[in-house]
Amino acid sequence: MTAPHLDPQALADAVAQAMRSRDRTSQGLGIQILSVKPGYALVAMPVRADMVNSHRTCHGGFIFTLADCAFAYACNSYNQNTVASSCNIDFLAPALEGELLEAEAVERSLAGRTGVYDITVRTRSGKTVSLFRGKSYRIKGEVIAGLQEGAAENGHCRPDPQSIALTVTMAGSSPS
Amino acid sequence: MTAPHLDPQALADAVAQAMRSRDRTSQGLGIQILSVKPGYALVAMPVRADMVNSHRTCHGGFIFTLADCAFAYACNSYNQNTVASSCNIDFLAPALEGELLEAEAVERSLAGRTGVYDITVRTRSGKTVSLFRGKSYRIKGEVIAGLQEGAAENGHCRPDPQSIALTVTMAGSSPS
Amino acid sequence: MTAPHLDPQALADAVAQAMRSRDRTSQGLGIQILSVKPGYALVAMPVRADMVNSHRTCHGGFIFTLADCAFAYACNSYNQNTVASSCNIDFLAPALEGELLEAEAVERSLAGRTGVYDITVRTRSGKTVSLFRGKSYRIKGEVIAGLQEGAAENGHCRPDPQSIALTVTMAGSSPS
Amino acid sequence: MTAPHLDPQALADAVAQAMRSRDRTSQGLGIQILSVKPGYALVAMPVRADMVNSHRTCHGGFIFTLADCAFAYACNSYNQNTVASSCNIDFLAPALEGELLEAEAVERSLAGRTGVYDITVRTRSGKTVSLFRGKSYRIKGEVIAGLQEGAAENGHCRPDPQSIALTVTMAGSSPS
Numbered sequence: 001m002t003a004p005h006l007d008p009q010a011l012a013d014a015v016a017q018a019m020r021s022r023d024r025t026s027q028g029l030g031i032q033i034l035s036v037k038p039g040y041a042l043v044a045m046p047v048r049a050d051m052v053n054s055h056r057t058c059h060g061g062f063i064f065t066l067a068d069c070a071f072a073y074a075c076n077s078y079n080q081n082t083v084a085s086s087c088n089i090d091f092l093a094p095a096l097e098g099e100l101l102e103a104e105a106v107e108r109s110l111a112g113r114t115g116v117y118d119i120t121v122r123t124r125s126g127k128t129v130s131l132f133r134g135k136s137y138r139i140k141g142e143v144i145a146g147l148q149e150g151a152a153e154n155g156h157c158r159p160d161p162q163s164i165a166l167t168v169t170m171a172g173s174s175p176s
Numbered sequence: 177m178t179a180p181h182l183d184p185q186a187l188a189d190a191v192a193q194a195m196r197s198r199d200r201t202s203q204g205l206g207i208q209i210l211s212v213k214p215g216y217a218l219v220a221m222p223v224r225a226d227m228v229n230s231h232r233t234c235h236g237g238f239i240f241t242l243a244d245c246a247f248a249y250a251c252n253s254y255n256q257n258t259v260a261s262s263c264n265i266d267f268l269a270p271a272l273e274g275e276l277l278e279a280e281a282v283e284r285s286l287a288g289r290t291g292v293y294d295i296t297v298r299t300r301s302g303k304t305v306s307l308f309r310g311k312s313y314r315i316k317g318e319v320i321a322g323l324q325e326g327a328a329e330n331g332h333c334r335p336d337p338q339s340i341a342l343t344v345t346m347a348g349s350s351p352s
Numbered sequence: 353m354t355a356p357h358l359d360p361q362a363l364a365d366a367v368a369q370a371m372r373s374r375d376r377t378s379q380g381l382g383i384q385i386l387s388v389k390p391g392y393a394l395v396a397m398p399v400r401a402d403m404v405n406s407h408r409t410c411h412g413g414f415i416f417t418l419a420d421c422a423f424a425y426a427c428n429s430y431n432q433n434t435v436a437s438s439c440n441i442d443f444l445a446p447a448l449e450g451e452l453l454e455a456e457a458v459e460r461s462l463a464g465r466t467g468v469y470d471i472t473v474r475t476r477s478g479k480t481v482s483l484f485r486g487k488s489y490r491i492k493g494e495v496i497a498g499l500q501e502g503a504a505e506n507g508h509c510r511p512d513p514q515s516i517a518l519t520v521t522m523a524g525s526s527p528s
Numbered sequence: 529m530t531a532p533h534l535d536p537q538a539l540a541d542a543v544a545q546a547m548r549s550r551d552r553t554s555q556g557l558g559i560q561i562l563s564v565k566p567g568y569a570l571v572a573m574p575v576r577a578d579m580v581n582s583h584r585t586c587h588g589g590f591i592f593t594l595a596d597c598a599f600a601y602a603c604n605s606y607n608q609n610t611v612a613s614s615c616n617i618d619f620l621a622p623a624l625e626g627e628l629l630e631a632e633a634v635e636r637s638l639a640g641r642t643g644v645y646d647i648t649v650r651t652r653s654g655k656t657v658s659l660f661r662g663k664s665y666r667i668k669g670e671v672i673a674g675l676q677e678g679a680a681e682n683g684h685c686r687p688d689p690q691s692i693a694l695t696v697t698m699a700g701s702s703p704s
Contacts, residue, residue, distance in 0.1 A: 025235050053201075061201065061237065062241075065236075086266040088616070091261060091262065118470075131461065133442075261466070285659065292620070307644055309661060311487075374581065402556065411553050412596050412612055413589065413597075414593075417593070436588055438618040
């Protein structure tokens with residue numbers, strides 16, 4: 001049996017769907033996937049009451065997590081298991097309770113096993129809340145095992161957790 | 177009425193207690209404050225089932241949030257409202273479900289309004305999971321208004337959200 | 353006597369010229385200013401024999417210095433003394449002896465005293481060599497003292513070195 | 529013919545000597561190697577007149593280059609060719625003409641092909657000028673080919689420039 005050959009956009013869509021279904025964290029935070037393309041993702045998250053401090057501004061941890069999520073969808077869009085090795089985030093302006101945040105991830109570089117992605121977090125009104133730069137590292141395995149080679153039946157592409165030399169921090173880095 | 181004069185350690189303890197009581201996020205994540213000193217904090221968080229992906233490794237967003245929390249307690253320990261301006265995080269090894277993570281924040285530099293803090297995230301067994309470097313920026317106001325000047329009665333030290341030029345992302349940066 | 357009022361582009365040009373004339377380092381490295389605009393700079397540097405290692409690839413220090421130079425011209429283009437507070441650089445591909453490197457600095461954010469600039473270092477053929485993100489901090493004084501206020505005669509806008517809380521590391525941060 | 533087996537300290541010393549002899553840049557800047565150990569280096573550089581701007585404070589590019597040099601000696605101390613993949617630098621205080629700067633590199637993590645090193649740049653009087661964090665990436669080959677395997681005669685360990693996936697930016701990363 002041969003898996004259907006997918007064009008890059010269809011592959012990115014299939015991967016995003018698979019990642020989303022496995023990722024309770026982004027579900028729990030109300031993160032929505034607005035758009036994915038090869039090397040690109042746009043996701044959104046409302047700033048809820050349980051995400052803010054007493055000033056009603058969003059905790060940095062949630063802003064990071066939103067940006068990290070966009071990063072994961074973008075860097076895994078080729079169906080190659082890819083994790084974050086390091087991230088840099090600048091906080092520019094507060095996000096207030098009730099605002100809808102969008103995080104847009106754009107690929108700046110991809111060579112060998114490593115990539116660089118720029119993620120911008122904005123409010124719907126266009127205010128830039130945060131700039132995030134993530135370095136990705138490709139590990140063994142595929143997000144959807146066997147999708148490209150038609151070898152899904154034995155699951156041998158499932159990454160071995162022991163082989164993940166660097167780290168696994170992303171939702172999308174690991175097939176269930 | 178004059179507020180009691182506090183020595184630096186007592187001030188750090190009082191600030192941590194005040195921050196903790198206002199911060200539903202760290203409460204919700206089960207983050208515990210193990211130790212605070214001037215410019216220093218040690219906090220802990222268990223990796224719960226709702227923090228992991230299908231490989232049972234902790235999401236990067238939660239590791240960041242834990243480190244960010246230690247950073248906030250350390251840089252606000254002088255009772256001067258202080259926020260994160262930028263953070264850099266390296267992910268070195270996965271944290272597994274059930275492990276207890278500790279984040280230790282140490283002050284590397286503090287001059288004028290800006291500081292640099294190094295936060296190391298380790299498992300109880302000593303495995304280094306992540307290295308985080310945060311840059312802090314002091315804004316107006318105090319965590320516990322009036323504690324040092326004996327001027328708490330009118331709350332005029334409460335920071336004006338409009339005056340927060342850079343951002344407010346930390347739990348501890350804002351008195352309620 | 354009143355100094356002529358300059359439009360933003362003319363001001364950026366005048367500042368770049370003043371910075372260039374004072375900066376022996378960029379002169380010594382053969383760095384050329386190709387274009388400046390408000391918040392923007394494009395500079396170039398040939399990779400000389402004395403900048404490479406035994407593989408004939410350019411040392412990271414020179415790539416950093418080139419990017420840092422573009423950063424300085426961009427963030428000082430408003431004639432407000434501005435210095436680097438922190439920089440992040442990713443090295444993506446080697447630059448070889450004889451190649452001409454261009455560094456393009458683009459403003460991503462500017463609010464209050466702080467800014468974020470993205471600098472991309474490319475070869476003439478379009479290969480991306482390095483990505484650099486710099487955080488700027490505005491200090492006292494102007495690059496060309498008195499240019500905008502017509503108050504140059506007493507030089508009171510000359511920044512006091514003691515007042516530079518953060519640091520002065522840029523060529524353009526300091527009027528002579 | 530078999531090369532002598534070297535203990536880690538003797539290996540670090542031999543590597544540093546080999547790197548130094550090939551590196552005209554550090555020679556040109558007057559950088560001195562004060563101490564090397566496995567995963568560690570201490571280097572020094574005087575702030576010369578040609579390194580400062582009109583305020584007599586050292587350019588950031590030279591501070592970066594000094595820290596980068598300490599980083600290179602530390603991460604290559606095991607005689608495995610290793611390059612910088614990314615660096616983060618914070619500028620904390622100015623360095624003045626005539627001051628002697630020391631950069632101390634300490635290994636924070638080394639796993640698989642990647643490492644994290646913290647480099648602190650101080651004046652002799654103990655003022656911290658800059659904090660630098662570098663991520664290293666091990667590539668093919670050895671600094672001193674064949675030293676450990678007794679296979680130096682054919683030089684087959686000389687790294688192929690084409691195989692350097694990430695980048696080569698360090699002096700010490702490449703045997704001549």
